[in-house]
Amino acid sequence: MVIGDDNRLFVESLARLLIQESIAVRGLAHTAAETVAAVRTQQPDICLVDRALPDVDGLEIIPAILAVDPDVKIIVLTAEGDAGVVARALQHGALGYVHKTRGVAVLTESIRRVQAGEIVVDAVPGSTRRALGVPDAQRLARHLTARERECLALLVEGLGTKAMARRLGVATTTVRSHVQATLTKLGTHSRLEAAALAVRYDLVPHGPRSAVPDPAANLARARLAAPDRQALDRVV
Secondary structure (H helix, E strand, O other): OEEEOOOHHHHHHHHHHHHHOOOOOOEEEOOHHHHHHHHHHHOOOEEEEOOEOOOOEHHHHHHHHHHHOOOOEEEEEEOOOOHHHHHHHHHHOOOEEEEHHHOHHHHHHHHHHHHOOOOEEEOOOOOOOOOOOHHHHHHHHOOOOHHHHHHHHHHHHOOOHHHHHHHHOOOHHHHHHHHHHHHHHHOOOOHHHHHHHHHHHOOOOOOOOOOOOOHHHHHHHHHHOOOOHHHHHOOO
């Protein structure tokens, strides 16, 4: 692992803690240039990078890191939890986003999940977000990949993870990764909130529905249409 963060004391302390968790730390960097150079020479499996680097926004060096080592998995470890920042990190190529207040146990678990191929976002719950308008929602939706749009459409149908995996012909872990990325890019905190946003702002195409009615999907769609927010929040 390589860690890029301008706070030397934080980096050194974090490295010691990660080593205690059997995670090998091979490079400590304190600027964007040092981080890219450390990835080039060490070729780590994981690179942790903070946004607040002294010479450039840490998000902006993600493409440069991937250019010198396309196989490295990047996790943004920062003190910002804004949904827009999270979305930008993923758009640039990060596979993980962890808030610094979440602790070493959460970070360690996130590292292992990213190594296993998941997309992991663990920002601070309940971050304040302004109300979205139609242009805002459509702007966020433009960042979705084709597969993420498919997942969003299936969320609107009310499908669960296993049903989505069957429909798309992929593994359930893949579905979870796509769904998590979709929630993050839309700035939503739950599948239901993402589906409600998609319905409210017409973010998914109105394609043909499954020929076989799905009672769970019908229930979810009915509740999505309800104006009562408390009713929406009760849907699992």
